[in-house]
Amino acid sequence: MSSVEDPKMSWPVRIGGLxxxxxxxxxxxxxxxxxxxxxxxRWDDALGLVIAAMLLAxxxxxAGMAAVRSTTVPPGCGWLQAVVMLIAGVxxxxxxxxxxxxxxxxxxxxxxxxxxxxxxxxxxxxxxADEMLRRVMVETSALAFWASQMALFLxxxxxxxxxxxxxxxxxxxxxxxxxxxxxxxxxxxRRGLH
Amino acid sequence: MNNRLxxxxxxxxxxxxxxxxxxxxxxxxxxxxETGRYDPSLPxxxxxxxxxxxxxxxIFSED
Numbered sequence: 001m002s003s004v005e006d007p008k009m010s011w012p013v014r015i016g017g018l019x020x021x022x023x024x025x026x027x028x029x030x031x032x033x034x035x036x037x038x039x040x041x042r043w044d045d046a047l048g049l050v051i052a053a054m055l056l057a058x059x060x061x062x063a064g065m066a067a068v069r070s071t072t073v074p075p076g077c078g079w080l081q082a083v084v085m086l087i088a089g090v091x092x093x094x095x096x097x098x099x100x101x102x103x104x105x106x107x108x109x110x111x112x113x114x115x116x117x118x119x120x121x122x123x124x125x126x127x128x129a130d131e132m133l134r135r136v137m138v139e140t141s142a143l144a145f146w147a148s149q150m151a152l153f154l155x156x157x158x159x160x161x162x163x164x165x166x167x168x169x170x171x172x173x174x175x176x177x178x179x180x181x182x183x184x185x186x187x188x189x190r191r192g193l194h
Numbered sequence: 195m196n197n198r199l200x201x202x203x204x205x206x207x208x209x210x211x212x213x214x215x216x217x218x219x220x221x222x223x224x225x226x227x228e229t230g231r232y233d234p235s236l237p238x239x240x241x242x243x244x245x246x247x248x249x250x251x252x253i254f255s256e257d
Contacts, residue, residue: 130218130219130220133223191232
């Protein structure tokens, strides 16, 4: 080893990465916007699309990082994280957009298959992760469970009291994913993973 | 918990990536250890002590 300083990403690589992400975002926006009546979106679908976009963008960034700054330890974790994020993005967008490509039955079968693949990828990630990444995953789960439970309780109580109602399971899923992403961000930032 | 990881690493002219490889953890984990954002498990602390050939208590100390 000749230096205690770790190599930083060069500016051309950073600019190239930003350009790639910009083009990818424009492409996804064009494809989605061109096939959907965006003005008539329900709030739960809009939330689902925003979350899907965030997951896909994060997955693309992680894949880029894994390609540019590949490390042997822990083996393959960067790629697995990218795969999990990208599949999660597809899982969130497919129930909204998938019917423009295939029948609902076929879309649902695809979602089941993707869910299984994502679970396997998550399990592989857990097994390959080092102890700090596992700690972050556990803290994310605990924080998300606590916050989701509280949100569900408050909503259920308000519904029982006749104060609110009408939120679909899809809307609740969007709220759950929002809470999970926030919990993941908090848990990661506490360990300097950002 | 405080630690002397960064000093010990610098004395050996090792990068974070190199130390991470020796420890079998990610570079981010080494960075989190050095900046006090993460306290290692006992097995990892023993591994760190073995690599730097020093007793644990000379590397880690209470706040």
